[in-house]
Amino acid sequence: MNMIVCVKQVIDPEAPPASFKIDAATNSVVPPAGVPPVISPFDEQAIEAALRIKDAKGGKITVISLGTGLLRDVVKKPLSMGADELILLEDPAFDGGDSWSTAAALAAAIKKVGEFDIVFCGRQAADWDSGQVGSGIAEILGLPSVTLAKKVEVGDSKVTVERVIPDGYEVVEVGLPALITVSNELGEPRYATIKGIMSAKRKEPIIWAPADLEIDTAQIGAAGRRVKMLRLFQPVREGACEIIEGEDEADAGANLAAKLAEVKLL
Amino acid sequence: MADNKGVLILAEVVDGKLAAIATELLGVGRKLADDLGEELGALLVGSEVSGIAQEAIAFGADKVYVVEAPALKDYRTDSYVPVVEKVAKEVMPKILLMGQNSVGRDLAPRAAFRLETSVSTDCVELAIDADSKQLLMTKPVYGGNARAIYTTESMPQMATLRVKAGEPLERDDARKGEVVNIDAGLDESAIRTTVKDTVLEEIKGIKLEDANIVISGGRGIGGPEGFQELEELARMLKGAVGASRPPCDSGWVPDTIQVGLTGKIVSPDLYIAVAISGSSQHLAGCGGSKNIVAINRDPEANIFKEAAYGVVGDWKKIIPAFKEKAKGLLA
Numbered sequence: 001m002n003m004i005v006c007v008k009q010v011i012d013p014e015a016p017p018a019s020f021k022i023d024a025a026t027n028s029v030v031p032p033a034g035v036p037p038v039i040s041p042f043d044e045q046a047i048e049a050a051l052r053i054k055d056a057k058g059g060k061i062t063v064i065s066l067g068t069g070l071l072r073d074v075v076k077k078p079l080s081m082g083a084d085e086l087i088l089l090e091d092p093a094f095d096g097g098d099s100w101s102t103a104a105a106l107a108a109a110i111k112k113v114g115e116f117d118i119v120f121c122g123r124q125a126a127d128w129d130s131g132q133v134g135s136g137i138a139e140i141l142g143l144p145s146v147t148l149a150k151k152v153e154v155g156d157s158k159v160t161v162e163r164v165i166p167d168g169y170e171v172v173e174v175g176l177p178a179l180i181t182v183s184n185e186l187g188e189p190r191y192a193t194i195k196g197i198m199s200a201k202r203k204e205p206i207i208w209a210p211a212d213l214e215i216d217t218a219q220i221g222a223a224g225r226r227v228k229m230l231r232l233f234q235p236v237r238e239g240a241c242e243i244i245e246g247e248d249e250a251d252a253g254a255n256l257a258a259k260l261a262e263v264k265l266l
Numbered sequence: 267m268a269d270n271k272g273v274l275i276l277a278e279v280v281d282g283k284l285a286a287i288a289t290e291l292l293g294v295g296r297k298l299a300d301d302l303g304e305e306l307g308a309l310l311v312g313s314e315v316s317g318i319a320q321e322a323i324a325f326g327a328d329k330v331y332v333v334e335a336p337a338l339k340d341y342r343t344d345s346y347v348p349v350v351e352k353v354a355k356e357v358m359p360k361i362l363l364m365g366q367n368s369v370g371r372d373l374a375p376r377a378a379f380r381l382e383t384s385v386s387t388d389c390v391e392l393a394i395d396a397d398s399k400q401l402l403m404t405k406p407v408y409g410g411n412a413r414a415i416y417t418t419e420s421m422p423q424m425a426t427l428r429v430k431a432g433e434p435l436e437r438d439d440a441r442k443g444e445v446v447n448i449d450a451g452l453d454e455s456a457i458r459t460t461v462k463d464t465v466l467e468e469i470k471g472i473k474l475e476d477a478n479i480v481i482s483g484g485r486g487i488g489g490p491e492g493f494q495e496l497e498e499l500a501r502m503l504k505g506a507v508g509a510s511r512p513p514c515d516s517g518w519v520p521d522t523i524q525v526g527l528t529g530k531i532v533s534p535d536l537y538i539a540v541a542i543s544g545s546s547q548h549l550a551g552c553g554g555s556k557n558i559v560a561i562n563r564d565p566e567a568n569i570f571k572e573a574a575y576g577v578v579g580d581w582k583k584i585i586p587a588f589k590e591k592a593k594g595l596l597a
């Protein structure tokens with residue numbers, strides 16, 4: 001089984017909301033001081049989905065990440081979890097793109113990798129939360145796609161995917177090759193092993209520039225953008241919280257019920 | 267670009283009726299169409315949906331495009347994408363809107379790439395720029411910590427609208443509109459996925475999305491037993507129980523009751539967040555509630571910034587006393 005997983009480095013989405021700052025003048029996010037970036041959590045789950053298949057059936061996992069300022073310790077994490085190869089699309093020309101140009105560049109890289117049975121993506125990147133690069137890659141490469149997977153099982157020439165729907169899940173069968181996006185219901189990604197960390201340290205990523213791909217530079221990065229961001233802002237939080245007190249915690253709880261009844265919320 | 271005209275929304279049907287999101291899209295779409303001075307169309311796709319066309323008109327559509335085929339009964343990526351492609355090419359709307367729900371999340375991106383246009387997903391506000399006449403698409407990003415306003419030159423301008431972010435119009439059965447049938451032209455051999463089974467979580471009591479009172483528990487609840495206590499309280503208050511993500515991920519409660527960016531969106535009159543810190547991703551699903559009440563032992567927890575009322579302390583002491591008092595008050 002040859003698998004490709006697309007992972008994105010993002011600002012840690014679990015950093016406390018109070019640490020989140022933007023620079024309004026440049027419409028950009030100021031990375032919080034002292035909080036290192038991470039692989040977008042759903043992408044780690046995508047790696048986990050691929051690793052479970054590798055555990056069961058064997059195979060090779062190639063990881064692709066597009067971005068600038070990619071920290072080696074961060075983007076090598078999939079290798080330390082058990083992935084085999086890391087390709088970085090790390091070139092200023094890929095930068096400042098939107099979902100369209102990002103999908104175009106990743107699709108070109110996947111084509112260059114050549115042999116694959118499954119492409120995995122996360123359901124959405126934890127920074128821009130757009131949730132479309134996966135479907136975009138599938139459309140560009142003409143692959144069937146199944147989004148929001150919570151379980152992926154490989155049979156002969158097809159996969160069975162449990163796909164999350166609002167009140168449960170669907171069991172979907174799709175032929176290979178296919179693109180699958182992974183949701184958190186898949187379960188916790190595994191930890192890196194010491195052995196994995198050691199071998200990841202020694203492994204150098206492969207770096208591809210636009211010239212290495214069969215793609216027109218007008219289609220990638222900022223040049224290929226179809227969506228323009230006019231403004232980035234932080235919504236103002238209004239409203240003050242009335243703290244209900246009491247003689248002790250239980251009393252405060254009773255007072256809360258009385259208050260809610262008084263304002264007709266109960 | 268000059269040839270594209272009007273607003274088209276995907277009108278989803280649930281249990282033989284317009285889905286709530288469809289009426290919300292019609293409400294938002296009506297305003298956009300009026301601001302452009304153009305028509306509002308609704309696209310109905312399914313196996314037996316033509317009977318619902320009049321309902322779409324009553325909620326604001328000028329024209330309803332009906333695409334019917336047995337294979338369209340349930341949503342499949344490979345059957346719906348070509349339908350949207352065909353209709354978009356025939357109708358040539360300036361704006362094409364869908365809901366940010368199970369269908370829209372899957373369909374909109376793929377249809378946008380097929381149509382060689384773009385889509386801005388999960389918008390909470392859509393407006394027409396007075397000068398450029400372009401669609402301004404406002405979307406929460408970074409889990410809700412910030413908002414971005416996007417525009418696009420590519421046609422149609424596509425967006426998905428967050429559930430409950432739009433206001434439906436008052437239903438008016440006297441409204442007149444036109445119904446247009448469009449042939450599905452489906453090639454069923456091009457459908458590459460098969461649904462073998464659908465497994466639904468059994469819903470006890472009131473549906474989370476419809477409840478007027480929601481009591482949600484977070485990581486600080488500590489296990490499934492604690493949720494039983496919330497469950498009892500919810501039954502007493504005729505509300506429903508929700509959760510932040512960690513209790514779902516830990517298997518204390520079903521995944522289907524997760525509230526947030528990647529879970530359910532609720533907007534009850536009263537949302538009681540118990541032992542939930544108030545991450546931006548969680549607030550994305552409950553920020554629209556009329557009143558948030560926070561119970562948390564950490565006075566610095568972010569949830570207090572969003573709450574109207576709060577109690578600082580251990581929920582294990584607060585909830586039983588709250589329940590006891592409320593029981594007396596409701597009696």
Ligand SMILES: Cc1cc2nc3c(=O)[nH]c(=O)nc-3n(C[C@@H](O)[C@H](O)[C@H](O)COP(=O)(O)OP(=O)(O)OC[C@H]3O[C@@H](n4cnc5c(N)ncnc54)[C@H](O)[C@@H]3O)c2cc1C
Nearest residue numbers: 006007008066098099121122124125128130131132133229
């Ligand atoms: C300075 C700046 C300006 C920007 N301006 C705009 C703008 O004007 N318009 C606009 O639309 N967006 C803009 N963006 C956001 C844009 O870069 C998004 O990150 C891009 O649209 C990719 O989409 P997404 O992150 O929302 O991915 P999603 O569609 O949410 O990602 C889904 C999945 O695709 C894969 N994936 C996504 N990105 C990558 C990647 N880089 N490498 C590997 N895999 C990946 C992952 O598996 C991920 O889980 C800007 C960003 C920056 C930093």
Ligand SMILES: Cc1cc2nc3c(=O)[nH]c(=O)nc-3n(C[C@H](O)[C@H](O)[C@H](O)COP(=O)(O)OP(=O)(O)OC[C@H]3O[C@@H](n4cnc5c(N)ncnc54)[C@H](O)[C@@H]3O)c2cc1C
Nearest residue numbers: 484485486510511526527528529541542543548563580581
């Ligand atoms: C892309 C993305 C999407 C996400 N989508 C969602 C989503 O849809 N929904 C969601 O909820 N999360 C989502 N998350 C996760 C989110 O970032 C947070 O991790 C999560 O919401 C935290 O849940 P919590 O508040 O229950 O836990 P914590 O942040 O750990 O907070 C627990 C709280 O309980 C309090 N507490 C502990 N014990 C007690 C006690 N005995 N009495 C009173 N208070 C107590 C603590 O003070 C603390 O404030 C998403 C994350 C990402 C990156």
